[in-house]
Amino acid sequence: MPRRQAENERIRDEQRQNILRAAEKVFARKGLAAAKMTEIAAAAGVSYGLAYHYFESKEELFAALVEHEIRGTMRGIQEALEERHGTPWERLTRMVAWMLQGMQEQPEAVLVTLHALTSEATPPEIRQRFYELAHLNNEVITQLIIEGQKAGEVVQGDPEQLAAFLGSSIQGIAISMTYGGVLSLKIPDAALVLRGLKA
Amino acid sequence: MPRRQAENERIRDEQRQNILRAAEKVFARKGLAAAKMTEIAAAAGVSYGLAYHYFESKEELFAALVEHEIRGTMRGIQEALEERHGTPWERLTRMVAWMLQGMQEQPEAVLVTLHALTSEATPPEIRQRFYELAHLNNEVITQLIIEGQKAGEVVQGDPEQLAAFLGSSIQGIAISMTYGGVLSLKIPDAALVLRGLKA
Amino acid sequence: MPRRQAENERIRDEQRQNILRAAEKVFARKGLAAAKMTEIAAAAGVSYGLAYHYFESKEELFAALVEHEIRGTMRGIQEALEERHGTPWERLTRMVAWMLQGMQEQPEAVLVTLHALTSEATPPEIRQRFYELAHLNNEVITQLIIEGQKAGEVVQGDPEQLAAFLGSSIQGIAISMTYGGVLSLKIPDAALVLRGLKA
Amino acid sequence: MPRRQAENERIRDEQRQNILRAAEKVFARKGLAAAKMTEIAAAAGVSYGLAYHYFESKEELFAALVEHEIRGTMRGIQEALEERHGTPWERLTRMVAWMLQGMQEQPEAVLVTLHALTSEATPPEIRQRFYELAHLNNEVITQLIIEGQKAGEVVQGDPEQLAAFLGSSIQGIAISMTYGGVLSLKIPDAALVLRGLKA
DNA sequence: TATGAATGAGAGTTCATTCAT
DNA sequence: CATGAATGAACTCTCATTCAT
Structure with missing residues (x-):
């Protein structure tokens, strides 16, 4: 159990960083309004649903x-x-x-x-x-x-x-x-x- | 009797300028993606339909x-x-x-x-x-x-x-x-x- | 006056026919929904406003x-x-x-x-x-x-x-x-x- | 756990068919120009947004x-x-x-x-x-x-x-x-x- | 944790129609 | 009679966001 928890936390951190890095690329190129969540998710290699697990909006x-x-x-x-x-x-x-x-x-x-x-x-x-x-x-x-x-x-x-x-x-x-x-x-x-x- | 051609041309020129000026204000503040056509039209004091009379998109x-x-x-x-x-x-x-x-x-x-x-x-x-x-x-x-x-x-x-x-x-x-x-x-x-x- | 009236009436009749003929062409090719009044007017060689003098809608x-x-x-x-x-x-x-x-x-x-x-x-x-x-x-x-x-x-x-x-x-x-x-x-x-x- | 891929594929196929059937009804009665996407979506029992999920336009x-x-x-x-x-x-x-x-x-x-x-x-x-x-x-x-x-x-x-x-x-x-x-x-x-x- | 089907607010755009000239 | 500037209802389409699985 604790093993599992630690594992999960590691994954959470990594994905968060992953998404942030992807978002940086996309926002840098397009700005807030023109950037699309699907594009960010794609750049991070995750589903767009997942981005909402880590960020409200x-x-x-x-x-x-x-x-x-x-x-x-x-x-x-x-x-x-x-x-x-x-x-x-x-x-x-x-x-x-x-x-x-x-x-x-x-x-x-x-x-x-x-x-x-x-x-x-x-x-x-x-x-x-x-x-x-x-x-x-x-x-x-x-x-x-x-x-x-x-x-x-x-x-x-x-x-x-x-x-x-x-x-x-x-x-x-x-x-x-x-x-x-x-x-x-x-x-x-x-x-x-x-x-x-x-x- | 149709409106005189010169009159029409004057109106066209003025409105075009009018809309361009309004667009400048809005685009300056928001950028292309975040600017709304309704906002631009409102800033120009015209209907959004008219903006499309003068500009394609x-x-x-x-x-x-x-x-x-x-x-x-x-x-x-x-x-x-x-x-x-x-x-x-x-x-x-x-x-x-x-x-x-x-x-x-x-x-x-x-x-x-x-x-x-x-x-x-x-x-x-x-x-x-x-x-x-x-x-x-x-x-x-x-x-x-x-x-x-x-x-x-x-x-x-x-x-x-x-x-x-x-x-x-x-x-x-x-x-x-x-x-x-x-x-x-x-x-x-x-x-x-x-x-x-x-x- | 009567001369003027007769003249007007002739123009009315001709324009009506003119617009109807143009409308026939356009409606034939496009159908009611896809046909545009501007297109019909253009085909008739008149302004789109004029079509509304002759037909309600x-x-x-x-x-x-x-x-x-x-x-x-x-x-x-x-x-x-x-x-x-x-x-x-x-x-x-x-x-x-x-x-x-x-x-x-x-x-x-x-x-x-x-x-x-x-x-x-x-x-x-x-x-x-x-x-x-x-x-x-x-x-x-x-x-x-x-x-x-x-x-x-x-x-x-x-x-x-x-x-x-x-x-x-x-x-x-x-x-x-x-x-x-x-x-x-x-x-x-x-x-x-x-x-x-x-x- | 993500939904199983086979399940998703089934849903996609069914909805596509569903929307196509609804579209057939509406297009049959109205033709392309007079048919409205909202009507087609309603006939398929889905939101109009979903229709665009499956068909570009x-x-x-x-x-x-x-x-x-x-x-x-x-x-x-x-x-x-x-x-x-x-x-x-x-x-x-x-x-x-x-x-x-x-x-x-x-x-x-x-x-x-x-x-x-x-x-x-x-x-x-x-x-x-x-x-x-x-x-x-x-x-x-x-x-x-x-x-x-x-x-x-x-x-x-x-x-x-x-x-x-x-x-x-x-x-x-x-x-x-x-x-x-x-x-x-x-x-x-x-x-x-x-x-x-x-x- | 992860996916993507599903929704709908909201934006862009079209075009019939009105009306001042 | 004739024009085309002006309006806005109505549509198409996009995309952030939710949620069942």
């Missing part, structure tokens, strides 16, 4: 996915922040490099969050979480910029605006890279991205 | 809208390019300023094209047109960068990559500004945006 | 058409019946020949009445009229058959059944001929059609 | 039905042809008797094919199949007539034309019988139908 699945990705990103930002060695500029560079690397490794996460952000059809709770992430992101960068300005490494100016500008640029790069078929944008290095902020 | 309406916006943007780029006075850097600055101004004045056009770009549900012809625009845009900027490099005003490096980087940044800014509720990004001036490319 | 137009054709056929049957010279067999032959000729000259009338008969979507009044025609037709033939049997020219048997059989055959021939592309049925002569009834 | 359902009926008829003709005992006249009589019986037992099949034939709204592929059936039918009868003529049992004349004439008559009878409310045509026996071809 399409929206809930989307929410779970976005939440998962937001947590991952937030965790990453925190970790990057904890590596405190080096000058502020070096830390800023590490942070940007980490972001550029993340978007290259998980372009689908970028797309899903973009869809979540850009469609009013996105449920409010999801957008709310996204806003929180954006704020955290901005705060962290702002903090680094302030420190960099004190150290004379970063150009003068409203740190929040500079942070927002930097964040926007990175987001834009993420989009261009993900739709890289269009322009053959090679991933720029952190130095280029940060060049505009150098004192 | 929702997709065709979307395509007409994207086409319209792409043409507008392309025309703008060409015009900006024709003002040839000043150094390359000055011209680059004018171009970027014009883009920043455009996205501020017509944020919905930005959103519509973004939706068109990011959803695979977008009909291929439409995406194709978007790619063409992106290429034109990139070529023009590339050209200015090359001239700037010759004049020693722009940092050295692959001009196409620099252009793509600049374009991406601007696109990212456009998105952030349009979803300005999130971060209070004030529109950065062209000088800041271009700072990273200064020799 | 699509159904009414269809009814008027069927009525027109039924009247024509009935008149024809009566006239054929009034030519009383010759033996019953000769008169039967003349009647059948007249029918065969009619279906050859106005295949569309055959199709319209067939559509009227075969779709339950046909308004009841129209079907009623059609039944009346069928009965008249049957009565007339029955009468001729009775006379023919008395004269020893027609095979023995229930005259109504024989008449129905003859009528059915002719109807079948009409259909085959009209869809003549399929089988290249040449119009059979009255002698062949009647051969089965010969004493 | 109304047209596809109609096509499947016509195809089914055409196959049945063709098979019947082939089988009737294989009973080779008796003189040509006897075999012709058997064939006609079989046709008369068929139309009496399955009047709806007659109506469906008639609708398929008479409306230009019918998809071309479907009409094509119908033409093939008509040709097969005609060939078979033609062959029997040729043999009958050789045996001196059938009247002289172009066998194809005689066959077409016979086929048309039978089709006409089918229509009259199916719309039997109009004329009370009792089903004629094969002898009467063939009397016109007797040598």
